Amino acid sequence: MPTSACLVPGCRRDVDADAPVRVCTWHLAVGADWAAATDGVTDLLPTPCRLCGSRLGVRWPSGWLCAVCEWRHGEPVDGELPPPRVDIVYYLRFEDRIKIGTSAQPRQRLAAVWHDELLAFEPGDRLVERRRHAQFADARFGRTEWFRRSAALDAHVSGLSAGVDDPWALYARWTSEAIARRG
Template identity: 55%
Template sequence: MRSDSVLPGPCGLCGSAAGVRVDGSWHCAGCGWRYGDVPDPDLPFPRVDVVYYLRYDRRVKIGTSRRPRQRLASIRHDELLAFEHGGRALEQQRHREYAALREGGEWFTLAGTLERHVRELRARGAPWTLYARWVAEALA
């Protein structure tokens, strides 16, 4: 049995209030974490690598991080456009794919195929919600 509603309190992993009741227990609708569960503090936090897409004006930085909150805080940008689950190999693949749009370093013009790719990624969900889901999956 499943029903959608509001969690008794915010999700301990991602902070979402949306909940799903599955067979008698609450789960976060955003990341899937079971409400009330606490990650084991004795275990290391799981490594979840992401490729990020940051917009600054009409340019996009394609980079990677295993600590995106910390990394994004150190980069000047207007908007976090999207996350993709993956590490350095995926980042390098994206750099090759969009090489014709490269402005320098990891910065690309937001146009054409890159703009379409970002739209497709955004259609999958909000970046931080996706990241929380990937962390929840790694912790499970």
């Protein structure tokens, strides 16, 4: 419902009552287009990023960039570059036990380990894994990588998984960041 005239000099269009500023819809659209060209617009990519698999992108007048790894959408991935090594510590649940392990190839590793649920990922290599084994040694089954659930271990896993809907998305982000650091 129009309430007043547009503040832009020479414009006589009506302004909608719910407009954020007292300018007409046409001038608001012009401003939004200008802001999009200056700041980019975050949106879903037309197809997943070829480099990291993310669906989140930023649309610029010159094209799309992946919001995670900043790869220009549509550009070919250099097949000669080896994938970066991203070591992670993983937490798996099987029945009432939790396995704390590490891998640089978590998809292959987790496919080989019997488990009910992937609980969390943490960036780190064997050193971080050894620290976690020592940290939760009270609940460890012998010299294995399996642990009884405990309040401390549950709290640690909860902290790692807080705000993370999918640990694989986190791993994809760490991989894309490693690619970006490599230049």
